[in-house]
Amino acid sequence: MHLSDFPDRLSPMLVKELRQGLRTRSFIAVFLALQAILAVILLAAGAGATSDNAGDTISNIIFVFFSIAVIIIQPMRGIAALSSEVKGNTIDMMVLTRLSAWRIVAGKWSAIVSQSALILVTIVPYLILRYFFGGMNLFGEIMFLALIFLSSATLTAVTVGLSASSSVILRSVLPMIALPFGAYSMLMMFMFSGMRGGGGGIAEIVSLSTTESQIGVSLYIATCAYAGFFFLSIGTSLIAPYAENHSTLRRLISFVVTCIAAMIGSTDLVTDADVLPLLFTMILAPVFAISLTEFAPLVSPTYSRFTKFGLPGKLAGFFLFPGWPSGVFFCALLSLISAIPFVLNDHSYGDDHYMYGLICLASLLFPAVVVNLLRTQGAQRVSNYVLFLIASGVITAVLAGIAESMSSKGFLWLFLWIPPVLFALEEMSRSGDAVLIASVAITLILFGILIVMALAAYRKSLVEIEKSINPQ
Amino acid sequence: MSDAAITVHNLYRFFGPLQAVNGVSFEIPHGSVCGFVGANGAGKTTTMRILASLDYPTMGHAEICGINVIHHPAEVRKLIGWMPDHFGNYDNMTVLEYLDFYARALGYKGAERRERIDEVMDFTDLVPLADRFSNKLSKGMTQRLCLGRSLLHDPQVLIMDEPAAGLDPKARVELKHLIRVLAKEGKTIFISSHILSELGEMCDSLLFINDGRIVHHGDSESLKKSTDTLGGVLYDVQLDGDPQALSDWAVLQPNIEFLESRKNGGRIRIDTEDPNKAADVLSRMVRENLRVIDFHREQRNLEDAFIDLLANLEKDKQTVPSPPPLPQANPPSAPPEPPLP
Numbered sequence: 001m002h003l004s005d006f007p008d009r010l011s012p013m014l015v016k017e018l019r020q021g022l023r024t025r026s027f028i029a030v031f032l033a034l035q036a037i038l039a040v041i042l043l044a045a046g047a048g049a050t051s052d053n054a055g056d057t058i059s060n061i062i063f064v065f066f067s068i069a070v071i072i073i074q075p076m077r078g079i080a081a082l083s084s085e086v087k088g089n090t091i092d093m094m095v096l097t098r099l100s101a102w103r104i105v106a107g108k109w110s111a112i113v114s115q116s117a118l119i120l121v122t123i124v125p126y127l128i129l130r131y132f133f134g135g136m137n138l139f140g141e142i143m144f145l146a147l148i149f150l151s152s153a154t155l156t157a158v159t160v161g162l163s164a165s166s167s168v169i170l171r172s173v174l175p176m177i178a179l180p181f182g183a184y185s186m187l188m189m190f191m192f193s194g195m196r197g198g199g200g201g202i203a204e205i206v207s208l209s210t211t212e213s214q215i216g217v218s219l220y221i222a223t224c225a226y227a228g229f230f231f232l233s234i235g236t237s238l239i240a241p242y243a244e245n246h247s248t249l250r251r252l253i254s255f256v257v258t259c260i261a262a263m264i265g266s267t268d269l270v271t272d273a274d275v276l277p278l279l280f281t282m283i284l285a286p287v288f289a290i291s292l293t294e295f296a297p298l299v300s301p302t303y304s305r306f307t308k309f310g311l312p313g314k315l316a317g318f319f320l321f322p323g324w325p326s327g328v329f330f331c332a333l334l335s336l337i338s339a340i341p342f343v344l345n346d347h348s349y350g351d352d353h354y355m356y357g358l359i360c361l362a363s364l365l366f367p368a369v370v371v372n373l374l375r376t377q378g379a380q381r382v383s384n385y386v387l388f389l390i391a392s393g394v395i396t397a398v399l400a401g402i403a404e405s406m407s408s409k410g411f412l413w414l415f416l417w418i419p420p421v422l423f424a425l426e427e428m429s430r431s432g433d434a435v436l437i438a439s440v441a442i443t444l445i446l447f448g449i450l451i452v453m454a455l456a457a458y459r460k461s462l463v464e465i466e467k468s469i470n471p472q
Numbered sequence: 473m474s475d476a477a478i479t480v481h482n483l484y485r486f487f488g489p490l491q492a493v494n495g496v497s498f499e500i501p502h503g504s505v506c507g508f509v510g511a512n513g514a515g516k517t518t519t520m521r522i523l524a525s526l527d528y529p530t531m532g533h534a535e536i537c538g539i540n541v542i543h544h545p546a547e548v549r550k551l552i553g554w555m556p557d558h559f560g561n562y563d564n565m566t567v568l569e570y571l572d573f574y575a576r577a578l579g580y581k582g583a584e585r586r587e588r589i590d591e592v593m594d595f596t597d598l599v600p601l602a603d604r605f606s607n608k609l610s611k612g613m614t615q616r617l618c619l620g621r622s623l624l625h626d627p628q629v630l631i632m633d634e635p636a637a638g639l640d641p642k643a644r645v646e647l648k649h650l651i652r653v654l655a656k657e658g659k660t661i662f663i664s665s666h667i668l669s670e671l672g673e674m675c676d677s678l679l680f681i682n683d684g685r686i687v688h689h690g691d692s693e694s695l696k697k698s699t700d701t702l703g704g705v706l707y708d709v710q711l712d713g714d715p716q717a718l719s720d721w722a723v724l725q726p727n728i729e730f731l732e733s734r735k736n737g738g739r740i741r742i743d744t745e746d747p748n749k750a751a752d753v754l755s756r757m758v759r760e761n762l763r764v765i766d767f768h769r770e771q772r773n774l775e776d777a778f779i780d781l782l783a784n785l786e787k788d789k790q791t792v793p794s795p796p797p798l799p800q801a802n803p804p805s806a807p808p809e810p811p812l813p
Contacts, residue, residue, distance in 0.1 A: 003568060003569065003572050008576070008581045008582060008585075012573055012576035012577040013577075015572075015573065015576060016562075016565070016569075016573040019564070019565060019569055019573075020562060020563060020564040020565050023564040024563075024564060084560070087560065088559060088560020088561070088562075089556050089558055089559040089560060090559055090560055090562070092521075092524075092526050092554070092556055092559075093554065093556070093559065093574075093621065094577065095526070096524065096525070096526070096549050096552070096554050097549075097574060097577035097578045097579075098577060098578060098579050099577045241525070241526060241545070242527075242528045243525065243528075243542075243545040243546070297528065299528060299542065300542060300543050301543055301544070301545075377488075467531075
């Protein structure tokens with residue numbers, strides 16, 4: 001009575017999830033349905049292949065169905081990945097083994113991605129058959145397939161990471177809306193590329209044949225890796241027991257990534273002035289979301305690891321201790337680093353770029369201020385942060401719509417305290433100076449509030465930890 | 473460092489304004505079975521979770537086999553087996569796969585893993601259920617599976633939170649038997665339960681917790697004696713006819729207290745141990761037309777002791793004007809929430 005289906009070297013979580021996942025109806029249904037659909041389509045296309053575009057059409061069909069399977073259905077299977085463990089009280093039993101919270105989350109993610117890989121492998125024979133219809137950009141289509149798979153892995157990381165959240169809206173409703181919406185956008189992109197230059201349009205773009213293609217694909221891969229890591233990291237923080245410190249490594253990684261982006265931004269490599277603000281927003285958004293809200297009590301094992309290095313250790317702890325108070329200081333540090341390329345290359349950037357950067361920064365700080373003012377506790381903090389962030393965007397869109405229909409932007413100034421409203425004001429305003437001043441003021445105020453609150457909480461946590469280490 | 477298997481000293485755990493654990497201190501020696509008793513919300517589960525390194529105290533410290541739970545949780549986890557009060561099982565996973573997963577997660581490889589699983593399945597009698605899906609098991613089977621899981625790494629200390637809750641009598645007997653065997657093997661067992669009679673049979677000592685404070689620590693006999701402030705002897709009286717007649721009669725009698733109704737009568741306390749007085753009471757009953765068919769002396773049980781203990785505490789509370797001060801002057805005013813949902 002022994003099991004020998006998976007070797008010892010595989011992660012226990014991966015083994016468990018594969019054992020369970022491969023038996024689930026949703027996987028079996030997706031797997032079989034995709035095979036059936038592709039086989040029928042290919043046979044039908046083969047029987048009536050008269051058009052010159054038959055090959056491209058078959059490619060598009062393969063990609064569309066593959067995308068639906070791995071970009072909508074597979075990531076959706078991650079929606080309950082961690083919440084089911086939390087609800088079932090099985091997380092406790094797992095963390096008492098040698099599995100760290102990170103290994104649990106990574107195992108959940110890798111099991112779904114492995115199943116997506118299984119689907120990817122079964123697509124290959126259809127692509128080989130499609131080759132005989134001619135007009136195939138072999139490398140481009142393989143790259144495209146790989147990028148769809150990478151997108152699937154990233155989206156799975158998003159759903160698995162968020163599945164630990166206590167908020168049903170964040171955990172289930174948002175992915176259920178966002179994933180089909182994303183897939184619809186992708187479908188439109190296929191159709192658009194089909195009209196532009198045949199089905200191979202996107203394959204051409206991702207074929208790495210030009211420098212732009214190489215930079216674009218590299219950036220996309222880096223973005224997916226970074227976003228995937230961060231969302232898995234959010235899930236890890238939400239389920240981790242108090243003794244596990246995941247914050248420090250996460251912050252160090254984001255620190256290194258921000259420094260690299262700042263260094264690249266300070267050179268002449270980035271020619272388009274719009275790229276850098278966008279890049280920093282993408283890097284900083286997940287860091288801010290988790291660092292400004294992180295609930296992780298400072299416990300003596302973590303504290304001792306820093307303090308054994310004396311003053312440098314304590315200084316590092318000011319930015320790297322787990323918990324939101326040091327997270328605020330860390331985010332302030334990252335904001336300063338991000339500002340360096342703009343200061344060094346002042347000539348390349350105009351007021352619009354500064355304004356954009358400041359509004360983005362204020363928009364990321366605003367939900368953190370609300371969460372801390374409301375004294376939200378525990379794992380709900382990060383969930384509420386994301387919800388407030390989304391809500392502020394939605395409110396801005398509604399207000400902008402009203403202002404548009406009334407042909408008057410004046411009342412928008414009343415909602416200045418919701419930073420994304422500044423985007424709407426800037427859009428409708430003739431002179432950007434007032435909006436620029438407002439964005440500077442709002443950003444400073446929000447940072448000021450957070451720093452004051454963080455200093456108080458930080459001091460208190462140090463007093464408590466010292467008291468617990470030296471009770472006398 | 474302490475020689476005890478479990479040492480808890482001045483432990484506090486606050487959830488906002490709620491003081492779940494309020495200055496708890498106790499020691500449990502190696503190889504003993506200790507029952508942890510208290511009403512719902514008394515602080516049992518919180519204390520046990522802290523000991524299992526799943527939660528952290530607001531103040532105070534806890535040790536398992538001399539290792540600090542807060543400072544060295546990873547080391548402590550190797551020493552403890554944890555059975556939570558409720559837990560879910562996995563879909564699409566057999567009993568064997570379930571144990572295989574946890575054995576892998578505990579770091580067992582190859583033949584050693586198979587050996588451990590076999591031992592645990594034999595001990596918990598799970599062999600016939602090996603291929604059954606774990607979410608299709610009965611509550612009793614599930615508890616055996618959970619016990620098996622918690623024994624995979626052969627822990628020195630077992631922390632069991634309400635393991636008998638929801639079990640049918642047969643499953644309860646089986647679980648009790650397994651616990652007895654484990655105790656004989658020298659494991660330290662810290663077990664909470666609402667079924668006091670069972671704890672009395674199994675445990676070397678009992679810890680009573682109320683409102684986050686330990687109110688008694690000792691064996692069941694010492695508890696029964698220490699809480700018996702009223703004295704007297706308990707009698708079970710069964711009538712042929714309306715059982716209400718007994719309580720109506722008892723209310724009018726001096727030196728007799730009617731304690732509780734039972735199916736055909738009730739339970740009374742006669743305030744003296746003199747057997748002649750009991751005979752007098754019986755003859756009075758018969759004289760006054762109570763059709764007594766059974767009249768026998770009863771021992772005070774743990775439930776009585778527990779209820780008396782709570783009543784005494786309640787009485788003390790009413791006589792003392794303000795609650796006792798905390799041992800430390802400045803406990804954190806806004807303690808953080810636990811990291812797990």
